[in-house]
Amino acid sequence: MVMVQSLATDVLESVKMVPFVIKLLPVLTVLATIHLPPKSVLLRSFNINVTGTFFKMQLDRTFIKSMFVAACISTTYSFKEFNYRKTGSGAPAVLDDPQHLQVQEVFGPTTCAILCSRLSCKEFQYSDTSHLCITRHSDAVSGNSVNPGSGFFDTFIDNKEDPKTCSEIKKENPAAHSGEYTIVPSAPQFRGMSVKVFCLMNDTHQLEYVTLPNENVGSYPKRSNGGCGHEVLYLPAAAVGKDGVTVYQKIRIIPSTMTVVRDDTTFTTGTKAEPHPFGRAEDCYSYKGNCKRIGTFHIDTQGTGMKFARGLRWTGDGYASKVDSVTRTHDGAVIDLVCGGWCAGCVPMEDMVLYPNSQDIQS
Template sequence: MTIWSGNSSDLMRCGVECAKEQYCVSLLYDKTTGSCKLFSVVFDSDESGNIDYWILNQESTRWESCQELASCSGITTDGEYWIYPTAINGRRTKIYCHNLASTPLHYVTLKYPNRFIQHDKLNLINGLECLSDFKGPLNSLDFSKVRIQIENMEVIGSDYTFASLNGSPYIQYGQALDCNGQALRHPCPHFGNATINVRETGLALDPTMVFGLVMGYSAEIRDFIRSDDGTKISFSCAGWCAKCGPTTGPIRFQRSKEFSMFLVFVKSFLFRC
């Protein structure tokens, strides 16, 4: 809800400016300068439902990348920052800036499990297809953060800086691999599966991306599900062997339609290049 304050014939003009800001909740017209001061608020909710609010300084510098943040402000502390990538029309996005003191890299902090499983021939029993059991544990990847190329919001799936590796998987973020048996054989259990989940990051998956069979013999992608809001994709992979994942190029993020962006911390800086 927008709260109007002040008393001026130009209040309507300020109201129009406030309406253009996604998180603007109030404004104040300055008669002396004839200017509008807008107040934007974002909030963070914890597991107990408690809500904390942060007022964002509208005049704070809008950095387009972590490199720009570091070079313009002199900040060298890794952490979560508001970045305004040109690839999503300069919309405010929470990005984890890594290696700010040297070569800044961009990551998205994931709120929910993002897991990718590789069942290869090392997991087979006596090298036979379609057994109901397998030699564990399976090779897997669990990502807490995923690296992106800020210029185009493409995922760099082979970066495992913030991934927990079980075994020696050679798949990437967004892929699954299965070698338990040919897809046409029934019954034949398959163990390779993938879960991509960017809910509550302020981002969604590009809806034009196509997922399917990347490589494999007698193979196919199965149980493919894409959430209506575009924040989650899951699927399984079946083959002898089969690798499944995006077939139209790297995974790409775009701005989601979620209203709330969950914030670890927000800082307003007045640095300029």
């Protein structure tokens, strides 16, 4: 009885899936013609009484058996059609980045493959024992936890290659112009997740940039207090013309690592003659170690779906340089730096690498 109910449920689900039904009907026809006695009736009664959203289905044992065999044949055929490749097996399921996972109970791996192919999904896991299907999506689709229980899961990935760089997009479509596109960076921390980037398309090269919805700005104040005794509203001779602000609209990234190219100032505006490298705060305020520093840089990656590592650190760079403060808010998506020295500042101690931010959605 449990088997009948499970099969009936999957039949209803399959009716909604046109590719599956198209494949299933010819197989059923062949089975009815070849495998069954001439006078037998494959389907004694298939009555559908519609009352609101309720369906009553009466299936005989012959139909159930035929449907089961047909589903098995369809499973093998569908995997070729949907072009999924098995990459491994194991227990328990792989649950990294759970906000990108969705767990459903299905009839078999074909149904799981169909669900994956209809959604923003490039990878799924299926368990023969529990009939659970875990689809991994490019976008966040759930909360921060899923519980598929224990069991042995096979992992399948879509053989179709998504563009990993803007160069691949240009190669596929030579007429592609500069603009916003979606890529799947090969950086390991993204595990097949899609990222929206701005592709700067030229005939000779194509570069990737992340558009920053919020203000990212560095400020080099026109103030100084060399001996930390009296502040003046001008700079020492060595710093004249270095003051001003730099506002970043986009930052360039390397898709293979998602590292920011800090000295690319293509998409910046501001009043500073020599723009700040991204993530550098600087001033020419004081040479005294006990005096405050007033150079600032404000980083805000909210709306990009990404953030920098929580462990990213800054260090002084230049004469009498000092890191006054590094303040993180919004789960690390916003970082405020206060640094400076005597015409000096602070820089990141490591590469500025972007990671998925499960608390944020791309704008």
